[in-house]
Amino acid sequence: SKSEPLKVMISGAPASGKGTQCEMIVQKFGVVHISTGDLLRAEVSAGTEIGRKAKEYMNSGRLVPDEVVTAMVTARLSLKDVKEKGWLLDGYPRSSAQAETLEKLNIRPDVYIMLDVPDDILVDRCVGRRMDPSTGKIYHIKYSPPENGEIQARLVTRPDDTEEKVKSRLQIYKQNAESVLSTYLNVVKKIDGNRPKEVVFNEIDTLLSRLQKDKEESSKSG
Numbered sequence: 001s002k003s004e005p006l007k008v009m010i011s012g013a014p015a016s017g018k019g020t021q022c023e024m025i026v027q028k029f030g031v032v033h034i035s036t037g038d039l040l041r042a043e044v045s046a047g048t049e050i051g052r053k054a055k056e057y058m059n060s061g062r063l064v065p066d067e068v069v070t071a072m073v074t075a076r077l078s079l080k081d082v083k084e085k086g087w088l089l090d091g092y093p094r095s096s097a098q099a100e101t102l103e104k105l106n107i108r109p110d111v112y113i114m115l116d117v118p119d120d121i122l123v124d125r126c127v128g129r130r131m132d133p134s135t136g137k138i139y140h141i142k143y144s145p146p147e148n149g150e151i152q153a154r155l156v157t158r159p160d161d162t163e164e165k166v167k168s169r170l171q172i173y174k175q176n177a178e179s180v181l182s183t184y185l186n187v188v189k190k191i192d193g194n195r196p197k198e199v200v201f202n203e204i205d206t207l208l209s210r211l212q213k214d215k216e217e218s219s220k221s222g
C-alpha cells in the first residue's frame with residue numbers, strides 16, 4: 001500500500017523563521033502549507049467577515065479568537081489535496097484549546113518542530129521584515145534582501161511588525177508555548193533557528209527525509 005504522506009507542525013516565536021522554512025519544506029516535500037497567519041491576512045485583504053473579525057486582533061498583536069481560527073483551519077485540512085500530499089501546519093495550534101481541538105479530531109503530527117531563536121534577534125528580524133504582496137515571499141532588508149529593484153519597490157511592511165507590537169506578540173507566544181508543547185512532547189524536535197536559513201533547512205531536510213523513509217518502509221512491511 002502507498003505510504004501515508006508527511007504531517008508536520010512548525011512552531012516558534014514571532015519571526016523565528018517559520019514562514020521562511022515552510023517555503024523551503026514545500027518546495028522539497030510537496031506538502032500543503034497551512035499558515036494561519038497567511039490565511040488570516042488573505043481574509044483581511046479580501047475584506048471578508050472573518051477578516052473583519054480578525055483585523056484588530058492581528059494589528060494589535062493579540063491572538064484572534066480560537067473559534068474563528070479553528071473553523072478556518074479545519075475547513076482547509078478537510079480538502080482533498082491535504083489527504084494526498086500531507087500537511088505542514090504553521091502557526092497553529094497556538095493555544096491549548098486549539099491543540100485540544102486537533103486531538104479530538106485525531107489530527108496529530110509526525111513531528112512537532114520548534115524553532116529556537118533568542119529574543120533580541122527576533123525583534124531585529126521583525127522590524128527588518130518585508131513582504132512581496134504579489135508572490136507572498138518573505139524578505140529581510142539585511143538578511144534576505146530582494147533579488148532586484150522591481151521587487152524592492154513593491155515590498156510592504158506588516159502592520160504588526162513594530163518593535164512594540166513584536167514585544168507583545170512575543171509575550172503572548174511565551175504564555176502559550178508550554179501548554180501547546182505539552183500535547184506534542186512525544187514528537188517534539190527543537191532546532192536552533194539562529195543560524196543562516198539554509199543551515200536551518202539542512203537540519204529540517206535531514207529530519208523529514210528520514211521520517212518519510214520510515215513511513216515508506218513501514219507501509220511496505222505491512
Ligand code: AP5
Binds near residue numbers: 040062064098194
Ligand atoms: P503569524 O503570521 O503566524 O505571525 P508569527 O507567529 O508572529 O510569525 P511571523 O510570521 O511573524 O514569523 P515567522 O516565524 O514566519 O518568520 P519569517 O520566516 O517571516 O500570525 C500573525 C497574527 O495572526 C498573530 O499575531 C495572530 O493575531 C494571528 N494568528 C495567527 N495564527 C493564529 C492562531 N493559531 N490563533 C490565533 N491567532 C492567530 O522570518 C521573519 C524575518 O526574519 C524575515 O524577514 C526573514 O527574512 C528573516 N529570517 C528568517 N529566517 C532567518 C534566518 N535563519 N536568519 C536571518 N534572518 C531570517
